[in-house]
Amino acid sequence: MxxxxxxxxxxxxxxxxxxxxxxxxxxxxxxxxxxxxxxxxxxxxxxxNHVDMKEGHYIVKEIDTLNKSLLEEERLYEKEDAGNFGDPSQTDRNGRNSTRPTQPQSNHPAGSHNYGGYYKKNVPNEIQEAKAEFAxxxxxxxxxxxxxxxxxxxxxxxxxxxxxxxxxxxxxxxxxxxxxxxxxxxxxxxxxxxxxxxxxxxxxxxxxxxxxxxxxxxxxxxxxxxxxxxxxxxxxxxxxxxxxxxxxxxxxxxxxxxxxxxxxxxxxxxxxxxxxxxxxxxxxxxxxxxxxxxxxxxxxxxxxxxxxxxxxxxxxxxxxxxxxxxxxxxxxxxxxxxxxxxxYVNNKTANIQRSTRKLQMLLQRAEEIYETAKVISEVQNPVGLPAAFQNTSGNLTTYNATRTRSYSPYPHFMPLWALLLL
Incomplete structure (x- = not known):
């Protein structure tokens, strides 16, 4: 030109x-x-470079929904275990039922509840300042x-x-x-x-x-x-x-x-x-x-x-x-x-975009884990079977309980939020 x-x-x-x-x-x-x-x-x-914050917040909402579903199933396990006096073969050394997944420690993934908080609070003002300088x-x-x-x-x-x-x-x-x-x-x-x-x-x-x-x-x-x-x-x-x-x-x-x-x-x-x-x-x-x-x-x-x-x-x-x-x-x-x-503004926008991509990956993985957890839950707690049958020692040995606990997806669900901190 x-x-x-x-x-x-x-x-x-x-x-x-x-x-x-x-x-x-x-x-x-x-x-x-x-x-x-x-x-x-x-x-x-x-x-x-602008960023659509709605997408990220939607993903966080979906992840939180999955997390709440796990907590609801955890409470359901607690109700079912209320009448169980505890078969020694089904309890760990702390007296907890080994067939029940460990309760998550938080309702939110680390940092997800604050997704884009700094961006939403500060970057719009910084964008206006940049536009004022160009004016x-x-x-x-x-x-x-x-x-x-x-x-x-x-x-x-x-x-x-x-x-x-x-x-x-x-x-x-x-x-x-x-x-x-x-x-x-x-x-x-x-x-x-x-x-x-x-x-x-x-x-x-x-x-x-x-x-x-x-x-x-x-x-x-x-x-x-x-x-x-x-x-x-x-x-x-x-x-x-x-x-x-x-x-x-x-x-x-x-x-x-x-x-x-x-x-x-x-x-x-x-x-x-x-x-x-x-x-x-x-x-x-x-x-x-x-x-x-x-x-x-x-x-x-x-x-x-x-x-x-x-x-x-x-x-x-x-x-x-x-x-x-x-x-x-x-x-x-x-x-x-x-x-x-x-x-300066575009660098912060790029960080938010990277976080959004990580959230997308995390949501996909969380959905996979949730579906796997539902299948395992249905296998471990079949609908309509007598409690006595479920608690028969012959059907769940100490080895099986330990194996189930080791492969239970619940204990590994929450650590995935650490991806956000990378």
Whole structure:
């Protein structure tokens, strides 16, 4: 995808040279817009792994039901033994009937009654915290999409000052503050008619003079409508949500590589293009003269070209690499923090999923043991036989009693819960 976009970018630049266009043109910023959309997609749809707690609780309930059934049969044995004075051949050294299975010590498997307790109590809050951190990536500290002017765009003033001033000698004052600002620098049109049309592939604001939507030397006007246009444009680049934090980090690495390569800067006189280059730390397109003075690139939203509109640029400048982008770009720091939070939550989710799989195995084994226990119980206590016949010493020797006790499934039923502790 990146290679394809690079090829498109090259053809756009070459096409501009052939046509003799120094000015910023339609679709010039599509590649960098798509890159920001991929980052927005991660922040909007973070790769958080959720877990269905209902399945685990259902399994625990089933296991407890089997456990209670065993206890009920144990009580039944006790009632049947109430009139038995105890054949010496059927009692162990502690005086207990050796044909009766040992009573389980607990009604719950170890830890099963607390299945997912920590997850249910803490992880939902941690998920919300991670989502809040990603919201700050998009909207800044206030996380308020309903009032961008008092949130993401608060204290954002003139476009050149915010996005990158004359000659791009220093980073834009608001560059990297949040994704809303960066999108507007890269795509928004001006209200005075001097801006480029559909530089990101669609309209963001009005191109007519004295329009009510756009951004020039004052605060962005009509921010809610322009943001809706940005989200609509991003929809074309958000067919799939990120599946992992590794994928999200790869997208961030691609962003840094694009910053290193830089945006396109074209220069020339009048309509004649004399040359072009890449400007490190810039996303978007700039035009002007081949010099680092007031006639160099400037991210003021103008399309440039013939005087008096030259120089110009629909772009955003984060400064040179020496400015330490990963520290100076505020949304990038929050992006990394949010990814770390997602990793933390996903690790806990993975633990719950492993416990659920163990419970599934345990339930299957418990059902097998329960069915075996029922068969043995029916053999040892046939319905309708006289008690005297059942207690005849000839039918149950000390050896048989010991053997029955050794193979009785009941004593081995409860230790299976220890699997949960692995």
């Amino acid at each position: 990146v290679c394809v976009m690079n090829v498109i970018s090259i053809f756009v630049v070459l096409g501009s040279v052939v046509r003799g266009q120094v000015e910023v043109a339609k679709d010039d910023n599509i590649e960098h817009f798509a890159l920001l959309c991929r980052i927005y997609n991660v922040a909007k749809n973070p790769p958080i 700050q990536v998009i909207f800044g500290e206030n996380e308020n999409e309903s009032d961008l002017d008092q949130g993401a765009l608060k204290e954002v003033t003139g476009r050149a000052h915010a996005c990158g001033d004359s000659g791009l000698t220093t980073r834009g004052n608001s560059a990297g503050k949040n994704l809303v600002v960066d999108f507007f620098c890269l795509c928004a049109q001006r209200q005075d008619g001097q801006g480029a049309k559909q530089v990101c592939g669609f309209y963001v604001g009005r191109i007519y003079e004295n329009g009510l939507l756009g951004w020039n030397e004052s605060h962005p006007i009509g921010s809610a409508t322009m943001w809706a246009s940005i989200k609509g444009g991003c929809g074309k680049h958000m067919q799939q949500h990120p599946k992992s934090t590794a994928e999200a980090r790869h997208i961030l690495d691609q962003f840094l590589k694009h910053l290193k390569t830089g945006g396109v800067y074209r220069w020339g006189a009048g309509d004649k293009v004399e040359g072009s280059e890449r400007r490190e730390g810039m996303l978007g397109t700039g035009v002007g003269k081949n010099e680092n003075s007031g006639n160099g690139p400037v991210c003021n939203g103008k399309k440039g070209g013939k005087p008096p509109s030259s120089p110009g640029g629909v772009c955003i400048y984060y400064g040179p690499k020496s400015d330490n982008w990963e520290e100076k770009i505020e949304w990038m720091k929050k992006f990394k923090t949010a990814l770390a939070s997602v990793d």
